[in-house]
Amino acid sequence: MDETTQQNHLKAYGITYWCLDKQYKASWLLNYRGGSFLLPDAPEIRKECQIRGVSFEVLSDSQANAILDEISSPSQNMETVVLEKAPKIAVYTPPGKQPWDDAVTMVLKYAEIPFTELYDEAVLSDQLLLYDWLHLHHEDFTGQYGKFYGMYRDAPWYIEQKRDAEALAKKLGYNKVSEEKLAVAKKIRDFVIGGGFMFAMCSATDSFDIALSAEGVDICEPMFDGDGSDASYQSKIDYSKTFAFKDFTLERRPERYEFSDIDMTEKRKIPFEQDYFTLMEFSAKWDVVPSMLCQNHTQLVKGFMGQTTSFERDLIKSNVLVLGECQLNGEARYIHGQKGKGMFTFYGGHDPEDYQHRVGDEPTVLDLHPNSPGFRLILNNVLFPAARKKKQKT
Numbered sequence: 429m430d431e432t433t434q435q436n437h438l439k440a441y442g443i444t445y446w447c448l449d450k451q452y453k454a455s456w457l458l459n460y461r462g463g464s465f466l467l468p469d470a471p472e473i474r475k476e477c478q479i480r481g482v483s484f485e486v487l488s489d490s491q492a493n494a495i496l497d498e499i500s501s502p503s504q505n506m507e508t509v510v511l512e513k514a515p516k517i518a519v520y521t522p523p524g525k526q527p528w529d530d531a532v533t534m535v536l537k538y539a540e541i542p543f544t545e546l547y548d549e550a551v552l553s554d555q556l557l558l559y560d561w562l563h564l565h566h567e568d569f570t571g572q573y574g575k576f577y578g579m580y581r582d583a584p585w586y587i588e589q590k591r592d593a594e595a596l597a598k599k600l601g602y603n604k605v606s607e608e609k610l611a612v613a614k615k616i617r618d619f620v621i622g623g624g625f626m627f628a629m630c631s632a633t634d635s636f637d638i639a640l641s642a643e644g645v646d647i648c649e650p651m652f653d654g655d656g657s658d659a660s661y662q663s664k665i666d667y668s669k670t671f672a673f674k675d676f677t678l679e680r681r682p683e684r685y686e687f688s689d690i691d692m693t694e695k696r697k698i699p700f701e702q703d704y705f706t707l708m709e710f711s712a713k714w715d716v717v718p719s720m721l722c723q724n725h726t727q728l729v730k731g732f733m734g735q736t737t738s739f740e741r742d743l744i745k746s747n748v749l750v751l752g753e754c755q756l757n758g759e760a761r762y763i764h765g766q767k768g769k770g771m772f773t774f775y776g777g778h779d780p781e782d783y784q785h786r787v788g789d790e791p792t793v794l795d796l797h798p799n800s801p802g803f804r805l806i807l808n809n810v811l812f813p814a815a816r817k818k819k820q821k822t
Contacts, residue, residue, distance in 0.1 A: 429462035431725040436798040439480045440465065441807040442539035447473060448514040448814055456509040456720065458712040460499055463723030507712035509720065515560035515813040517543040529791040531629060531779045532563045535803045538794040541810060548596060551612050556619040560813045564632035569613045569639035570687065571606025572652050574631065578683030604653045613639045621768030627809045630734040633774040634690040637670040649682045671772055672748045672765055685735065692759045693737040700783065703731035705754045705761040720812040721764055721773060722751055729801045734778030739763060762805060773809050
């Protein structure tokens with residue numbers, strides 16, 4: 429999985445998932461040649477690699493053992509992680525065609541990793557219990573329809589989405605979309621606390637935390653829910669209920685395409701040609717989870733924009749790990765934390781290979797980006813729940 433020898437990094441994750449799904453043993457060699465995968469030498473695995481265009485090398489038992497010995501050396505920042513089972517994957521996404529595309533859904537399809545799409549009805553009926561890993565689509569859990577009001581309130585797709593959301597909330601027994609979305613966010617919160625893995629990108633990151641923090645508080649203006657917001661609602665925000673963020677200030681103006689000051693999109697002032705972020709280096713033997721999440725063939729990843737592009741460092745809770753940061757301004761691009769028995773990862777930006785994706789733009793063709801470091805980070809998150817859990821040292 430290093431830079432020079434793997435012709436399709438993204439599909440290599442799909443091969444590893446396919447092997448796990450067929451009950452083959454697999455190991456993830458952290459920090460060894462870009463985070464390589466060690467798989468059994470079976471004819472059908474070779475054939476599948478050839479069909480999918482994934483590069484592989486055949487090793488003798490003695491060669492494989494020599495690599496494992498090298499990795500286990502205390503002097504090497506490497507580790508062997510046994511992958512046990514293919515995680516069951518759910519993608520939270522609304523039914524029907526959206527005027528934007530979801531990077532996670534695209535890369536799962538490209539890597540040929542199976543997943544199930546579900547939405548509010550499934551979440552509220554506790555179907556998340558059937559899955560190990562959940563991705564949150566580009567979503568607004570605050571009931572403000574993505575804050576698209578200022579630019580798109582007369583667009584047919586916006587009017588239709590608002591109507592559909594209101595009808596769904598009513599069908600499910602809620603008076604307002606914001607109340608229904610809060611109920612969904614709380615179910616997802618409980619899924620994580622119970623041991624699930626949650627991955628969110630773009631506006632699903634901050635809007636999720638904001639919704640949880642505003643439980644019992646009306647932060648929606650009349651054009652969103654038909655009545656006025658609570659007076660001085662900012663003072664009623666409860667930061668103890670969030671996963672990742674603290675001390676943020678909500679954006680009151682309904683016409684502004686922003687939820688709060690968590691996002692750095694308008695504050696960052698970084699030229700396109702300098703827009704990169706650096707992956708942090710962790711001890712593979714001691715910090716196994718963050719090491720898995722940062723596996724890549726480069727430490728420098730191209731930046732990309734979104735409604736929520738990146739996170740204000742001062743507004744991230746101290747128990748949340750920053751996995752990737754822009755060194756020009758210190759913003760966090762990629763963060764990870766634990767909640768209860770489960771874990772979550774927030775990844776800023778919309779599409780790692782489309783710098784400034786706009787509503788209505790064509791989806792990225794991943795055949796043109798088979799070695800994308802930005803998309804690799806998504807697939808790290810998909811695969812890491814497969815890892816064997818080590819007993820905690822006491």
